[in-house]
Amino acid sequence: MTQIVTWPYCLLSPQQPSVNLTPYSRSGGRSLGGVEPTIRTDLGFWRIDYANIPMRVKNRAQWQWWSAIRSTLAGKAGLVAVRAPSTLMAPYASGEFESDAIVPDASGVIFQEGPPLQPELLPYRKSPVSIVAHASAAIGATSIKIRVITGGENLYGIRFSYQHALYETGIGDAPVGNVWDLPITPSIRAPIPSGAALEVTQPTCLCHLADDNGMDIDIPRVSKVTMASVSFVEAVDYWNALAAGGA
Incomplete structure (x- = not known):
């Protein structure tokens, strides 16, 4: 592994x-007017x-x-x-920075940030922003449908990751309800299943x-x-x- x-x-x-x-x-070669598209x-x-x-x-x-x-x-x-780091463009509902809540485990223990090779020791975070994939996205796709659970009204120009693959949204059509259909860059690295939680604040x-x-x-x-x-x-x-x- x-x-x-x-x-x-x-x-x-x-x-x-x-x-x-x-x-x-890639360059398309210079045109007759000297412009290189x-x-x-x-x-x-x-x-x-x-x-x-x-x-x-x-x-x-x-x-x-x-x-x-x-x-x-x-x-x-x-x-x-x-x-x-993406807090400056994260879609907080208040329009200002909102810190994640640190939630204790069943025994009431709150772990500090763990060693790099033991991610299971990381604290359980509850983010003020929650977004999920509204539909599955295949490898190579350059757009994604995102559903807002909690958070702000604008998803243009945000960053999110799924399983350590990082993406940034562009400008798309107006949302339909709480669902956004957005172009992203780079193209999808690995399949994102419908309903998958997307990490947007960290x-x-x-x-x-x-x-x-x-x-x-x-x-x-x-x-x-x-x-x-x-x-x-x-x-x-x-x-x-x-x-x-x-x-």
Whole structure:
């Protein structure tokens, strides 16, 4: 089974996160007037940059997990699920940021954020926004029907993920009741069944390190903190292998 590391966002939190889609496009050749038309394809991949992660000398857990993740990923070969900060475009009903509720388990225990390799220790979250797939979406689809359970009125320009596949909605037709039919980018990575819950307030993206040495870090000797940065690229190869039945 493929091992996927979960990036501990609250422990190793960037001050300047950046999430951007890099589209694939092809040139149609220059016209007689000198204009070069560009034809967009339905493919593309995400690039996520975590800049300025404060690594404090007294926070041993930060250093241990940084080293553990680096060792486990072993360069660009490994798979890591990283959060794509999206609260600025999340469709909160109030129109302003609303924090997730942390719900205790049956015994009344609330877990803190768990180690990257033990996602079962993550707390049970109750998001203020709940959206589901209104109909199934097949691999390669460039649109999806979304039904709002709780949340705001506008689903244009939001991000959501399903099983660590990250998507962004475009501008579509007006909703019919609480159902939106929206274009998305990139194209659907893996089948999304009807009724599947979509993660909209803390979406994630399955990635590789952008560079084999992307988690190199300086050990501070004088200062009490050093700033680390790391870049990721979406693991498109994983989704291709999954579609072919090999992941």
